[in-house]
Each structure stands twice: as C-alpha cells, then as structure tokens.
Amino acid sequence: MEARPLDTLNKARNKKVLVELKNGKQFIGQIVSFDIHINTVLEEAEERVNGEITRKLGTVFIRGDTITIISPQ
C-alpha cells in the first residue's frame, strides 16, 4: 500500500515535532493527536519566534488551517 501523509504524522505521535504557522510562529512539542483537518495537539509546547523561546504553553491545540508545516525533530 502506498504511503499517505497522515502516516508520517502518525509515526511521529508522542515524539517531538516542529509546527510552523501561516503567521510565522513556531511551536515545538510532543504531538499527541491530530485529525484529518490537521488540527494538532502538542504537549510541553514552546513557542519560538526567530529561534528564541517566547512562551512555554504546556498543552496547545493548533487549528489545522493555520499550519504550514510539521516536521519531526
């Protein structure tokens, strides 16, 4: 069977990922869930702007349509 994009997110579950948003913000944390809209929940999440940690957010729900990329770390 051919690979599908959500397989990649599934394999990253509970691992650390980088999520980038359309507004330029970055979140780094453990991906604990996602759905077909790419709504995504990170735990132990940190927000970074220009490489600097700007906030520690703990749990964060990110609305899928605001995401550009998700990259396992």
Next chain:
Amino acid sequence: MEARPLDTLNKARNKKVLVELKNGKQFIGQIVSFDIHINTVLEEAEERVNGEITRKLGTVFIRGDTITIISPQ
C-alpha cells in the same frame, strides 16, 4: 483508542483557556462549549493585546476559522 484533538478541548471544558486569533488578539476565559468547526464560547472572557487586558467581554462566541491556537491555562 487514539487521542483526538477535540478530546483536549473537551477535557478543558469549564476551565480557563487562552485563545489566539489570526488578527493577533488573545482572549482568556472559561471554555464552556466548542464544535467541530472550533467555534468556541468563553465565559468571563478578557481580551488582551500585548499582554494587557484591553476589554472584559463576559460571554464571547469566537468563530472557529479565526482561531490559531487554544491553550488550557
């Protein structure tokens, strides 16, 4: 069963959350309801801009497609 993003919002019900919008505004309040579009209602909501409380709104319905993140406090 695998965790889903809306489970996280469900667990936060009636608790304090931070909601950020595409236009940069922040709302902090008790999340009393949400739906699959991520339309969200907060109670005892305050608007913050750059960390400052700019308005006390009481109950506020936030249209889901304007939301970037929701973070339980």
Next chain:
Amino acid sequence: MEARPLDTLNKARNKKVLVELKNGKQFIGQIVSFDIHINTVLEEAEERVNGEITRKLGTVFIRGDTITIISPQ
C-alpha cells in the same frame, strides 16, 4: 447534554450583541437571526470604529465568514 456554541447565540436572540469583523469594524444591535455559517442579522444596528458610532444601519445582514466574535452585551 453538553452545551454547544450556537446555544449561546440562541440564548442571545432578540438581545443586544456586539459583532466584530475581520476588517476591524464593530456592529452593535439586536441579534434577530443566525444560521450554521454564523450569517447573522442585527436590527437597530450601529457601526462603530474605534469606539465611535460611524453609522446607523437599522437592519444589517452580516456574512458569517467575515465575523470574528459575537458578544452579548
């Protein structure tokens, strides 16, 4: 049964609400109807920009996808 976001709008029916748009405009008036797209009709509506009344519009239909928040007054 769990509360849903549209319940909040329903409870506000015929009462005064503040509606804010993605373009920064505010409308204040009595909410007489809304639908699942959050298309909303206000009566005795006033437009405000930076807190100043800029127009009295009477009845106004607001397309849902242009709305950010609705807050009962």
Next chain:
Amino acid sequence: MEARPLDTLNKARNKKVLVELKNGKQFIGQIVSFDIHINTVLEEAEERVNGEITRKLGTVFIRGDTITIISPQ
C-alpha cells in the same frame, strides 16, 4: 418558527440595499436575487467609494464570498 438570516434578504427582494465588500467597495441597488452562498444580483446598481458614486453599473452579480454586509435602505 424562528427567523433565519436569509428571510431578511428575502423580505428585501426588489428593494434598495447597500452591499459592502471585503475590499471596502459599496454597491447600492435593488436586490433581485441571492442564493445560499449569498451570491447576490443588484439592479440599477451604483458603486460608491468613500460615499461618492464612482460608477453606475446597471445589473451586477456579486460573488457571495466577497460580501461583508447587506443592509436594506
């Protein structure tokens, strides 16, 4: 039965309305038709920018997703 937003547009049929677009333009004319996407046709339509009549367009089809508000005059 509860009022619905499209009832308001229906009641305005063949009457004069103001339509405002996301790009800031205004059209004033008789609303002769609309659909669930809020695609709207005006007749004897005038375009106004900053309150000034900038064009007389006669019949104009306005794509719904470009509309912010429709207000019966």
Next chain:
Amino acid sequence: MEARPLDTLNKARNKKVLVELKNGKQFIGQIVSFDIHINTVLEEAEERVNGEITRKLGTVFIRGDTITIISPQ
C-alpha cells in the same frame, strides 16, 4: 419561481460583461460559460487596469473564487 443569481449570468451568455477580480484587475469580454463555482470563460477578452487596456487575451478561463463582480455591459 423566484429569480436566482445564476439566471442573470445565464441571460448574459454570449454578451459582453465586465469581470472584476479580488486583485483589482478587470476583464471585459463575451461570457461563453460559467459554473456553480462562478468559474467563468470570456472570449475576445481584454484586461484593463485603471481603465486602460493592458492586454488582449482572447479566450480566458477565470477561476471563480478570484471574482468579486460580473456586470453585463
């Protein structure tokens, strides 16, 4: 039966129309087809910017979601 917005486009078929886009461009030509997304084909189309003819395009397919208005000439 009540008039519908697409009836207006249908009546304009093979006649000259003005199409305006979200990016401010105007196209004038004969409308030979359209669909429910308002994807539209013009023939003998000219592009105008600020009232000046900037290009003669012959046949042009315009994606519906980029259109703001269509006005029969």
Next chain:
Amino acid sequence: MEARPLDTLNKARNKKVLVELKNGKQFIGQIVSFDIHINTVLEEAEERVNGEITRKLGTVFIRGDTITIISPQ
C-alpha cells in the same frame, strides 16, 4: 448542451497556455492535465515575472486555488 468552463480547458489540452497566480507569478507551458479544483499540470513550463523568463521548470503541478486565470496562447 451549454458550454462549461472546463470544456475550454479541455480544448486547450496539450496546447500552450498562460497561467497566472494570486501571487502575481505567470507560468507558460503546455497544459497536460487539470481537475475540478483546477489543479493543473504544465509541461515545458517557464515562469515569468513582469514579462521576463525567470525560471525554466519543465513539469509543474499548480494547486488550483492559487490560480486566477488560464488563457490559451
């Protein structure tokens, strides 16, 4: 039967077309396929910015929602 917009794209198949994007870029190449979302594949494609060839891309898949117009050359 009435003409439909996709008929025009179909007739252009394997011929040279100009594709313009919402970000202002132009691609010129042979249109070898498209679908109902207007996702489009060009071959022997060149990118042009302000009339100048800026890149030769060979085969290029263009996501439909980024396209404003397609014009057979």
Next chain:
Amino acid sequence: MEARPLDTLNKARNKKVLVELKNGKQFIGQIVSFDIHINTVLEEAEERVNGEITRKLGTVFIRGDTITIISPQ
C-alpha cells in the same frame, strides 16, 4: 484515459521535487506521499529562501492549502 494532475505527483514519488508555498518559502526533497488535498511529505528536505539553503529539515509534512506549485527536479 486522460491524464490527471495527481498522476504527475504519483510519477514523481520517491523522486526529488521543489515545493513552493504561498509565503514564498521553497522546500526541496524526495516526495514520499501526498493526498487529494495535496498535503505532501518530503524526506531529506531542505528549505531555501532566495536560492540559499536556510534549513535542513529531514522529514517534513506540508499542508496542501499552503502550496502553490510542485515541480519534479
């Protein structure tokens, strides 16, 4: 049978492609999967801005609606 746009992506599977985003960023890597929304996964991906490699990302999931073009290299 007529060619379809996704056939082109399918043929590029496991080969090197250039992906460009609405925000101007470029990613170059091996395309290992995509779906009908054009959600796309690259491996051994590099980000380039103005032709310069700005980051090595390894595996990257790119949300389809942020993509403008995909070009096999």
